[in-house]
Amino acid sequence: MPLFLKILLIYFVLVVYFTQDAIGAEVYEKKGYSRYRGALWSLIPIYGIIHCFRAPAIKAVQKGGLKQFFSVKEIFMKLLTFGELILLAAIVIVPIVYLVGSSFAKTSGLPTTFWPSKMTWDNYKKLFTETKFWYWYKNTITIAVLNMVFGVLFITGAAYVFARFKFKGKKVGLITILVLQAFPSFMGLIAMFTLFDTFGLLNKPWALTILYVGGAIPFNLWLIKGYLQQIPKDLDESAMLDGANKWQIFSKIILPLSVPILSFVAVSQFMAPWMDYMLPNYLLNSPDYSGDIQEVWTLAIGLFSMISGQDKANYTTFAAGALIVALPITLLYMAFQRFLIQGITAGATKG
Numbered sequence: 001m002p003l004f005l006k007i008l009l010i011y012f013v014l015v016v017y018f019t020q021d022a023i024g025a026e027v028y029e030k031k032g033y034s035r036y037r038g039a040l041w042s043l044i045p046i047y048g049i050i051h052c053f054r055a056p057a058i059k060a061v062q063k064g065g066l067k068q069f070f071s072v073k074e075i076f077m078k079l080l081t082f083g084e085l086i087l088l089a090a091i092v093i094v095p096i097v098y099l100v101g102s103s104f105a106k107t108s109g110l111p112t113t114f115w116p117s118k119m120t121w122d123n124y125k126k127l128f129t130e131t132k133f134w135y136w137y138k139n140t141i142t143i144a145v146l147n148m149v150f151g152v153l154f155i156t157g158a159a160y161v162f163a164r165f166k167f168k169g170k171k172v173g174l175i176t177i178l179v180l181q182a183f184p185s186f187m188g189l190i191a192m193f194t195l196f197d198t199f200g201l202l203n204k205p206w207a208l209t210i211l212y213v214g215g216a217i218p219f220n221l222w223l224i225k226g227y228l229q230q231i232p233k234d235l236d237e238s239a240m241l242d243g244a245n246k247w248q249i250f251s252k253i254i255l256p257l258s259v260p261i262l263s264f265v266a267v268s269q270f271m272a273p274w275m276d277y278m279l280p281n282y283l284l285n286s287p288d289y290s291g292d293i294q295e296v297w298t299l300a301i302g303l304f305s306m307i308s309g310q311d312k313a314n315y316t317t318f319a320a321g322a323l324i325v326a327l328p329i330t331l332l333y334m335a336f337q338r339f340l341i342q343g344i345t346a347g348a349t350k351g
Helices: 003-030 035-042 047-054 072-103 122-129 133-164 170-180 185-198 205-228 234-241 246-257 259-275 278-283 299-305 315-335 337-347
Strands: none
Touching (some): 003 047, 035 047, 072 315, 122 315, 133 170, 133 259, 170 205, 185 205, 185 278, 234 246, 259 299, 278 299, 315 337
């Protein structure tokens, strides 16, 4: 059987399998049981859904109430939904599996197989012994932490002022910040290089924090401002009547209520340096540097240097480095997932 037909058959089987699992879970719940238990039973092909259908009801079920789950329209919609979900999951998971397999391959070029027949740790050993990976990692995480801390401090302070106070020029200031957001940062690369050269900041990784924090202010200021405006000002007035000053109101009332949006901004600020290549490559590659220029690179520059150029084809070492970088970022997203979702939905309001 051709490979394409095998993939198509596996795809169809998975769609049908998850569809029957969903139907079994709904039937089990309709009868008064736990939906989760129904889903577990339905993981057993055919028998599971029969068990859920024949299980005695522990709450009243109208006559014909279970037929809705077996209607042609309902089954078709479930098939369509799971078909799309499985396709999207494959688009996301397949490249990750290929990346993991590549990091253990015994070749330096692009692997020709989806998963290596023989696995090795040589790519990881090469990454730590023959490159400046630890320097790149240290520089990147330093920038990320500084960007997160100072970004949240400056942006939250500015957003609090615009959201809770009335002053002359407030509207003009907000519109100006909104307009600045429309211009991409690379338009000022020459000006940035000139300023960094003038103040002696070239080839200094921590100095990139200035640009990252400044560039993040327009979008995040409006985001946090929209969230803070949802917090009733009656809380401020009540606290002032009880003798609280502005700082106490901000630190003990506003900040605890703003944890979701601040968590979202903190994570996005922490993520920015890991993904950026243009600014670090432009400002951390000055030929006038007296030391080893690779020691001031970030991960984006260092990893890309492994595969840039005709004489550089360390794709498997690149895959090992990319995997190591992806793990802490993935864990961070998983840890703050709840706050990220709340921050995105709650901050997206008209300010």
